[in-house]
Structures are given as structure tokens and as C-alpha cells.
Amino acid sequence: MMAPLLDVQGLEISLRTGDAARPLVHDLSFRIEAGEALCLVGESGSGKSVTALALMGLLDPKKLRPTAGRAMFEGQDLLALPPDRMRALRGHRIAMVFQEPMSALNPVQRIGDQIAETIREHRGTSARDAESQAVDLLDLVQVPDAKRRAREYPHQLSGGMRQRVMIAMAVALRPALLIADEPTTALDVTIQAQVLSLIDDLRRELGTAVLLITHDLGVVAEIADRVLVLYAGRAVEQAPVATLFDAPEHPYTAALIQSIRHLQNFAEGDRLIEIPGGMPAPGRWVEGCAFAERCAYALPDCATRLPDFRRRAPEHFAACWRTPPFGGAGK
Amino acid sequence: MLGYVAVRLLSAIPVLGIVAVFVFFLLTMIPGDPAQVIAGDFASPEQVQQIRAALQLDRPLAERFVAWALRLASGDFGKSLFSGIPVAQLVGQRIEPTLMLATMTVCIAVAIAVPLGLVAAYKPGGWVARASMTVAVLGFSLPVFIVAYLLVYPFALGLRWFPVQGYVPLSQGLWACLHSLTLPALALSLLYIALIARVTRAAVLEVLREDYVRTAHAKGLAERRVLVRHVLRNAAVPVVTVVGIGFAALLGGVVVTETIFSIPGLGRLTADSILRRDYPVVQALILLFSTVYVVVNLGVDLIYAAIDPRIRY
Amino acid sequence: MAAPEASMSLANADTPVSVLAALRRRPLFLICVGIVAAFALLALVVPFLPVDPAVLNPLRRLRAPSMLEPFGTDHVGRSVLARTLWGTQISLGVGLAVAALTTLAGVSIGLLAGYIRALDMVLMRVMDAVMAVPAILLAIALVALIGAGPVVIVVAISMPEIPRMARTVRAGVLVLRELAFVEAATICGGRLSTILLRHILPSVAGPVLVQATYVFAAAMILEAILSFLGAGTPPDVASWGNMMAEGRQYLEIAPWILVFPAIALTILVLAINVIGDELRDMLDPESAR
Numbered sequence: 008m009m010a011p012l013l014d015v016q017g018l019e020i021s022l023r024t025g026d027a028a029r030p031l032v033h034d035l036s037f038r039i040e041a042g043e044a045l046c047l048v049g050e051s052g053s054g055k056s057v058t059a060l061a062l063m064g065l066l067d068p069k070k071l072r073p074t075a076g077r078a079m080f081e082g083q084d085l086l087a088l089p090p091d092r093m094r095a096l097r098g099h100r101i102a103m104v105f106q107e108p109m110s111a112l113n114p115v116q117r118i119g120d121q122i123a124e125t126i127r128e129h130r131g132t133s134a135r136d137a138e139s140q141a142v143d144l145l146d147l148v149q150v151p152d153a154k155r156r157a158r159e160y161p162h163q164l165s166g167g168m169r170q171r172v173m174i175a176m177a178v179a180l181r182p183a184l185l186i187a188d189e190p191t192t193a194l195d196v197t198i199q200a201q202v203l204s205l206i207d208d209l210r211r212e213l214g215t216a217v218l219l220i221t222h223d224l225g226v227v228a229e230i231a232d233r234v235l236v237l238y239a240g241r242a243v244e245q246a247p248v249a250t251l252f253d254a255p256e257h258p259y260t261a262a263l264i265q266s267i268r269h270l271q272n273f274a275e276g277d278r279l280i281e282i283p284g285g286m287p288a289p290g291r292w293v294e295g296c297a298f299a300e301r302c303a304y305a306l307p308d309c310a311t312r313l314p315d316f317r318r319r320a321p322e323h324f325a326a327c328w329r330t331p332p333f334g335g336a337g338k
Numbered sequence: 339m340l341g342y343v344a345v346r347l348l349s350a351i352p353v354l355g356i357v358a359v360f361v362f363f364l365l366t367m368i369p370g371d372p373a374q375v376i377a378g379d380f381a382s383p384e385q386v387q388q389i390r391a392a393l394q395l396d397r398p399l400a401e402r403f404v405a406w407a408l409r410l411a412s413g414d415f416g417k418s419l420f421s422g423i424p425v426a427q428l429v430g431q432r433i434e435p436t437l438m439l440a441t442m443t444v445c446i447a448v449a450i451a452v453p454l455g456l457v458a459a460y461k462p463g464g465w466v467a468r469a470s471m472t473v474a475v476l477g478f479s480l481p482v483f484i485v486a487y488l489l490v491y492p493f494a495l496g497l498r499w500f501p502v503q504g505y506v507p508l509s510q511g512l513w514a515c516l517h518s519l520t521l522p523a524l525a526l527s528l529l530y531i532a533l534i535a536r537v538t539r540a541a542v543l544e545v546l547r548e549d550y551v552r553t554a555h556a557k558g559l560a561e562r563r564v565l566v567r568h569v570l571r572n573a574a575v576p577v578v579t580v581v582g583i584g585f586a587a588l589l590g591g592v593v594v595t596e597t598i599f600s601i602p603g604l605g606r607l608t609a610d611s612i613l614r615r616d617y618p619v620v621q622a623l624i625l626l627f628s629t630v631y632v633v634v635n636l637g638v639d640l641i642y643a644a645i646d647p648r649i650r651y
Numbered sequence: 652m653a654a655p656e657a658s659m660s661l662a663n664a665d666t667p668v669s670v671l672a673a674l675r676r677r678p679l680f681l682i683c684v685g686i687v688a689a690f691a692l693l694a695l696v697v698p699f700l701p702v703d704p705a706v707l708n709p710l711r712r713l714r715a716p717s718m719l720e721p722f723g724t725d726h727v728g729r730s731v732l733a734r735t736l737w738g739t740q741i742s743l744g745v746g747l748a749v750a751a752l753t754t755l756a757g758v759s760i761g762l763l764a765g766y767i768r769a770l771d772m773v774l775m776r777v778m779d780a781v782m783a784v785p786a787i788l789l790a791i792a793l794v795a796l797i798g799a800g801p802v803v804i805v806v807a808i809s810m811p812e813i814p815r816m817a818r819t820v821r822a823g824v825l826v827l828r829e830l831a832f833v834e835a836a837t838i839c840g841g842r843l844s845t846i847l848l849r850h851i852l853p854s855v856a857g858p859v860l861v862q863a864t865y866v867f868a869a870a871m872i873l874e875a876i877l878s879f880l881g882a883g884t885p886p887d888v889a890s891w892g893n894m895m896a897e898g899r900q901y902l903e904i905a906p907w908i909l910v911f912p913a914i915a916l917t918i919l920v921l922a923i924n925v926i927g928d929e930l931r932d933m934l935d936p937e938s939a940r
Contacts, residue, residue, distance in 0.1 A: 063556060065555055094558050094559075094560070097556055097557065097558035098558035098559070099558055102557075103556045105552070105556075110549040111552070111553045112550055113567075113568050113571075113572070114550070114572065114646070114647075114648060115571050115645065115647060116568070116571070128558060160647040162647070162648050173553070354780075354783075356777055356779075356780035357780045360780065360784075364792060367796060368796050369797065369798065476921070478865075478868065478920075478924050479868065479872075479921040480872075481872045481875050481876050481879070482876070484895075484913050484917065487913075586783065586784075586786070589785040589788070590786050590787035590788055593791070594879070597880060609791070609880055612792055612795040612882065620792060623788075624788060624789075627788060628780070628783040628784050631783045631785070632783055
């Protein structure tokens with residue numbers, strides 16, 4: 008069997024506070040095969056964005072840094088790569104789309120130039136060639152009237168259009184891996200679906216693997232092959248998307264799924280947090296399972312004993328002392 | 339765009355109008371008989387009478403003001419009380435050195451301060467950051483004449499690289515002219531450097547937090563390219579603004595610098611005329627300096643549009 | 652002119668304990684406060700010291716610093732040390748007076764312009780006009796034409812500093828005016844003066860304090876420049892600017908006449924500027940580092 012495109016093993020990311028290093032992400036392991044779509048699901052603060060930034064080498068080293076583990080990508084450990092080698096990979100082999108299309112584009116640069124810039128940096132293409140490739144890319148991400156749009160500035164575009172530009176920029180050099188951090192959260196619901204299906208189309212067309220980060224299980228259902236659920240910096244469940252929705256092995260996942268089903272019954276909406284209580288603040292980890300204090304199925308020693316991330320079925324992992332069925336949404 | 343320029347020009351008129359009124363009434367603030375004060379303690383009664391006639395001090399204030407404003411509007415600034423030369427001609431002779439000095443100072447200041455502020459923000463805590471903030475606080479703490487002597491002592495008196503004072507006109511070659519202005523321009527630029535470096539640092543610090551800078555890094559751009567194309571360009575508006583605002587300090591510094599270095603420019607003329615109480619010349623110079631300041635800042639406003647496409651007039 | 656307003660967040664009410672803790676983390680601030688306090692003390696006690704700035708001693712002119720005369724003597728044999736000590740009074744006095752006058756005038760204008768829309772336009776155009784005249788020019792013109800007296804000098808130096816103070820205050824007021832508590836006070840029919848003084852003024856106090864510190868420092872520099880150009884304190888007064896202006900002629904043979912007041916002025920102004928910077932950083936942690 009071929010090595011996976013990305014193989015993350017035992018990743019730990021810590022916040023530097025004075026002398027002590029406080030882990031935000033603990034012992035996280037996952038793989039992404041070439042062309043596959045993996046969704047990283049979790050509430051804000053669960054460590055999913057930090058994980059993405061760590062893989063991109065974009066953590067602010069003064070505050071956050073990977074303190075253990077490795078992330079093998081095309082035969083190199085992303086966490087140990089010298090900065091210039093990492094830079095050569097960024098935007099070329101691994102690209103990223105951010106959450107805020109409003110602020111993620113340079114307001115004083117024409118969008119065509121912003122796309123062309125990536126191509127020129129990595130390929131040394133002439134300005135004119137890069138420019139025309141940028142127009143082609145805008146066509147590819149279905150921006151109408153691409154030639155004219157390329158000469159416009161971000162403020163002249165709608166949010167959805169800007170996110171398309173971001174995506175065009177990211178796939179400019181046909182990266183092997185596209186990391187998308189909440190790419191649709193800031194968009195209108197109708198536009199969300201369009202952007203998601205664009206990402207999905209590009210994945211099939213270009214064979215790009217996608218690591219999609221979201222708090223929205225609706226997004227997950229639409230695009231993912233497999234899903235990894237994070238809670239308070241730890242993996243709590245991982246499964247193929249159908250399995251996860253049909254038979255969650257962790258009470259947290261089960262509660263999430265229930266909360267969206269519940270919501271869909273009475274209104275359109277993307278809020279999933281219907282579970283009472285809140286996730287413990289980063290750095291305030293409990294000794295055992297972090298979800299125990301909110302869990303309807305917690306046993307007395309859940310709070311003190313950390314469950315292993317164990318295989319429950321082929322391709323299905325979960326970290327819980329209990330086994331399903333999990334009926335209620337929480338306490 | 340043209341409409342905006344028109345509006346801005348129009349809005350500059352009241353500002354300059356207020357300056358003109360102020361300049362006119364400076365004379366009325368003189369305690370006692372202005373003609374006597376202007377003529378000085380050793381003047382003969384005839385001289386005093388001459389001045390009184392030249393300034394039309396025997397006429398009512400309002401009438402004088404209207405007449406003065408009308409003459410001003412037609413470009414007549416009167417004659418120097420000291421030399422009898424028309425003010426416009428006097429000023430015309432002195433423009434070149436000041437123009438050269440101011441241009442050179444702005445170039446030096448921007449060339450030093452912008453990189454300094456950029457690096458100070460980019461590498462906080464580094465030696466450049468500390469050095470540039472020291473320069474900034476020194477720039478605000480040293481009077482320009484002390485800076486001048488700090489430069490004259492080693493570089494003119496010691497090493498003799500530059501003249502202690504004097505100005506070589508442009509007609510004798512650009513290089514000789516710039517050489518003669520090096521120390522004055524350096525002395526004059528310190529405050530300006532401090533001002534610009536401070537604002538650049540603050541603006542860059544702000545931009546560095548922006549999402550699009552992270553995007554630029556995510557694209558795998560080289561650091562230098564991120565800094566110049568994405569950070570600096572976005573930080574430019576406040577920097578250009580302070581270059582405009584600081585122009586007033588620069589013009590004020592010109593008065594001192596030209597006096598110290600014996601440069602026959604407008605600043606020197608200003609200092610001399612004020613001390614001689616050569617009233618028409620002082621009026622014209624204050625108006626001229628204010629106009630230059632207002633025009634420079636109008637130019638700054640127009641540059642905004644070139645920097646930031648979101649600004650439309 | 653489209654000037655950037657000094658954007659400073661409003662000071663939040665700290666407990667005395669946290670203020671002390673913050674001070675302990677800012678040794679530079681404490682050092683500079685110490686320096687300024689030392690100069691202020693000197694200015695207060697100098698009349699009681701056995702130093703006379705006016706005693707001429709033509710036999711001992713242009714003497715280099717020695718045990719007897721640590722700072723040397725000037726061109727008419729006066730003690731540079733004595734004159735430097737006395738100059739402290741002038742510099743600090745002018746600085747303090749200008750800072751006070753600027754604050755009073757700038758805050759009043761800023762409050763009125765920021766709160767009363769009808770006045771805003773007129774006041775700010777006048778401020779623009781004052782800002783358009785270079786400070787040094789404005790000051791020497793006033794002093795030279797009206798005559799050098801303490802009041803004229805203080806007013807002349809304050810004039811060009813007032814607009815920036817007014818703008819700082821106005822910017823703060825414009826933000827505050829929209830805030831709930833001011834709006835509430837307005838709706839409840841509070842008197843204008845009460846609203847301005849009780850509700851708005853305390854909130855802009857932080858930026859005003861910082862600005863006043865900078866004005867203090869700038870005023871001492873401007874006073875020195877005025878004297879240096881011959882349009883400052885009367886020449887017989889032992890001000891640092893006058894000493895430096897006189898020393899200028901003897902720069903090559905007796906540099907100490909210029910050097911000692913220059914050092915004193917630089918240290919004092921530097922200390923005050925650093926205090927301003929540190930205050931700004933303390934009041935607005937966002938902009939710090």
C-alpha cells in the first residue's frame with residue numbers, strides 16, 4: 008500500500024506562556040490519502056485551526072509551536088522543515104483557504120495580480136504569462152467575466168466571489184493538499200453551497216486532497232470522505248462520513264448530530280452547539296475525558312481516567328469508556 | 339477626481355484666509371506705536387514717519403485690511419522696509435536653497451525612517467527596533483541646533499568632509515550643491531525621521547496583524563516580498579499623512595538650520611526679517627510657508643487614491 | 652487637513668495595586684520620573700544655593716572646566732555651572748506653563764468642537780490655520796513683534812501646540828458622544844457643562860495627559876530655539892537657550908559654554924518624552940510593543 012499523502016503522528020501544539028508550555032492539541036494522529044477529503048470538526052477552541060496552521064508552518068513561533076509529533080507529507084516532516092523549504096511548499100504543494108474572504112485578500116492589489124503572484128513566486132513565470140493563467144484560474148473557479156474581474160480590487164467583489172478568488176489562488180499550482188479553514192462560515196447560506204460544491208468539483212478535477220476544517224456538520228455531510236472530531240484539543244472520534252452519521256461511537260458526536268437534526272426540523276441554521284455547558288478553555292484541561300462534565304453518559308471515573316482513542320470497527324475510532332446507543336443530546 | 343481636487347482647493351481657502359487675517363493683525367498686536375517699534379529705538383522721527391506712511395498706519399484698520407487684501411490678491415506683497423526691494427523679488431531670490439534643502443531632507447528622512455520603522459515593527463525587540471525607537475525619542479528631544487553642532491563638530495570641523503557653513507548654488511553643479519547641504523539636511527531630518535519612523539512602526543504593526551498578510555505567507559511568498567508588496571503598501575496611508583503633517587515642522591526647522599549654516603534661503607530671510615521687524619516680508623513669508631504646507635497636504639490627500647483603490651473621490 | 656487623530660483607547664480604571672505592579676515592570680518610567688524630579692528639586696532650591704548666575708569676572712573669562720568651576724566660565728567670566736542651574740528654573744517653568752495653558756485651551760476647544768456640531772467647523776478651520784503656520788515661525792513672530800516677556804513667550808509657544816491637543820480631545824469626544832452613558836446623560840437633560848466636565852472629560856484624560864507630556868518637552872525645546880535665534884527670553888536671563896546662543900560664538904575655543912546647557916536640556920527633555928511614551932503604552936497596551 009502506498010504511503011498516505013499526509014501522515015500526522017502524535018501532534019502536540021503548545022501555547023508558550025512564560026516558562027511553561029501549555030498544550031492546546033494533544034497527541035493528534037490522522038492520515039489523508041491523495042485526493043481524499045478529510046473533515047476536521049470541532050467547536051472553536053478545539054484546536055482545529057491551530058492544527059491547520061501548524062501544518063502550513065504559519066504558527067506564530069512566539070506564541071504557539073508544535074512540541075511533539077511529526078507530519079509526513081510527500082516524504083518530508085512538515086514540522087521539522089527549515090523555513091525556506093517550508094515556504095517553497097506553501098502555496099505550491101500545500102495551499103490554504105481562510106475563513107474571512109473579506110480580510111484575507113490584500114485590499115490594495117488587483118485580484119489578478121494576487122493570483123499571479125503565487126505562480127510567479129514558485130514558477131518564475133513571466134508577468135504576462137502569470138497574468139493570463141490567473142484569468143484562466145478565475146474561469147476555473149467560475150468567476151464570470153474573468154478577464155475584467157482580474158483587474159478589479161477585492162472591495163469590488165462580493166464575499167462569495169472573493170472566496171472563489173481565494174480558492175483560485177490556492178489551486179493555482181495544483182497543490183497535492185488543500186487546507187480549507189471554515190471556508191464557508193462567513194458566507195450567505197446559498198453561497199455556502201456553491202463554494203462547497205466548487206471545492207468538491209476541484210478536488211475531483213485536479214485530484215487535490217482536501218483537509219476541511221469546520222464546526223458545521225452540514226458542510227461535513229456534503230464534502231467529506233472521512234471525518235475527525237476534535238474536542239478540547241483531542242481526537243474523540245474518526246470514521247467514514249456515512250458511518251459517523253449513522254452510528255456515532257462518541258456521545259459528543261452523537262449530540263452534535265442530534266442537535267443539527269433538531270435544528271433542521273424547525274429552521275434553517277448552522278449553529279450546532281445545543282449541548283449544555285461549554286468546552287473547557289484551552290489550558291484548563293481536566294485529567295480524564297474533557298467532555299465528561301457535559302456528557303449525559305459519563306461514569307464516575309470518566310473525569311479522572313482518559314479513554315484511549317481505540318478502534319471500534321475497521322476505519323472507526325473513538326475515545327470513550329462507554330458504547331452506544333447514545334440517545335439524548337446531553338444532560 | 340477633478341471635483342474632489344476642486345473641493346479640497348476650496349476648503350483650503352478659508353484656512354489660508356484665517357492665516358492671512360492673523361498675519362495682518364500681528365501688526366496690531368504690537369504694543370504702542372507700531373511704526374516706532376518697527377523703526378527701532380535709534381530711528382529718527384523721519385524714519386518713523388516713513389514707516390508709518392509705508393504701512394498706511396494713519397488709516398482706519400478696516401480700510402487698511404481691505405486695501406492689503408486686495409493688493410495681496412493681485413500678487414502685490416509690498417516692499418521690504420529694510421531694503422526697499424519688492425517682497426516678491428526678495429523671496430524669489432531665496433527660494434532655491436530652501437527648496438533644495440527641503441527636498442533633500444524629505445528624501446533623507448523617508449529613505450531612513452521608513453525602513454527603520456518597518457524593521458522595528460517586523461522584528462520587535464531586535465537591535466534595529468531598539469535603535470530606531472532610540473532615534474525616535476532622541477529626534478523629539480534634541481533641538482535642531484544641537485543636532486547641527488553634533489554633526490558639524492565631527493564631520494565639518496574634525497574630518498572636514500563637509501563645509502561648516504555656506505551654500506553652493508545649483509548653478510555650480512547639482513553635486514556641489516547637495517554636498518554643501520548634506521549636514522543641514524541631516525540635522526533637519528532627525529526630527530522628521532523620528533516622526534516618520536514612529537508612525538511607520540505603528541502602521542506596520544497594525545498591518546502585520548491583518549489576515550491578508552497571513553494569506554501572503556500561505557502563498558509561500560518570500561519575506562521581503564510580503565513586507566514590500568503587502569505590508570508596506572497597506573501601511574502607506576498613515577506614513578504619507580505624517581510626511582505631510584511633518585512638513586510644518588520641517589519648514590520651521592528650516593528657519594533655524596539656515597541660520598546656523600548660513601544658507602541664504604527663505605528660513606534665513608524669515609529669521610532676519612523678524613528680528614529687523616521687516617513687517618511686509620514677514621507677512622509674505624508666513625503666508626508662503628502656510629500655503630506650501632496646505633498645498634503639500636493637498637498633494638498628500640491626492641496620493642491616498644493612488645495608494646488605496648478603496649478611496650475614491 | 653486630514654490629520655490622523657491620536658487614537659488612544661480610553662484609560663480603564665485600574666486598582667492602585669495593579670498600577671503599582673505595572674510601574675514595577677517599567678523601570679525606565681521610574682528612572683525618568685526620578686530625573687525630572689531631581690531637576691524640579693534643583694529648580695526649587697537653586698535660589699538658596701551659593702551660586703550666582705550674574706556675577707561677572709572678566710579676569711576669569713572662557714576658563715575650561717576645573718575643580719573650582721566644574722562647568723568652566725563663559726565669555727564674561729560667569730560661572731557656567733551657576734547659569735546652568737538657574738536655567739533649570741526657566742526651562743521647567745516655561746515647559747510647565749505651556750503645558751498647562753495648552754491643556755486648558757486645547758481641552759476647552761476640543762470639548763466644544765467635539766460636542767457642539769455648530770462650532771466644530773469653525774473651530775477646526777481655525778485650528779487647521781494655526782497648524783499650517785510652522786510652530787517656530789509663529790512663536791518668533793509673536794515674540795519679536797510683541798516683545799519678549801514671560802507671558803508673551805508662554806503664549807507664543809503654546810499657540811502652535813494647541814491644535815494638536817484640541818484634535819486629540821475632539822477625536823475622543825466624537826467617539827464618546829455616541830456611547831450610551833453620554834447619550835443617556837444628554838437625553839436626561841443634563842446641563843452641557845455637566846456632561847462635558849463630568850462624563851466626557853475623565854474619559855479623555857489619558858490621551859490628554861500623554862499629549863500634555865509631549866507638549867511639556869516640545870515647549871522646552873522651542874524656548875531654547877527661540878532664545879537661540881535671539882527672540883526668546885531677554886538676553887540677560889540665564890536660560891539654557893541664551894547660554895547656548897552665546898556659546899555658539901565661542902564654540903571652537905570654549906565649547907563648554909554650549910555643551911553643558913545642551914546636555915542638561917537634552918537629558919531633561921529626553922526624560923519627559925520617555926515618560927510620555929511610557930504613559931501612552933500604559934494607557935494603551937494595544938499599541939505597546
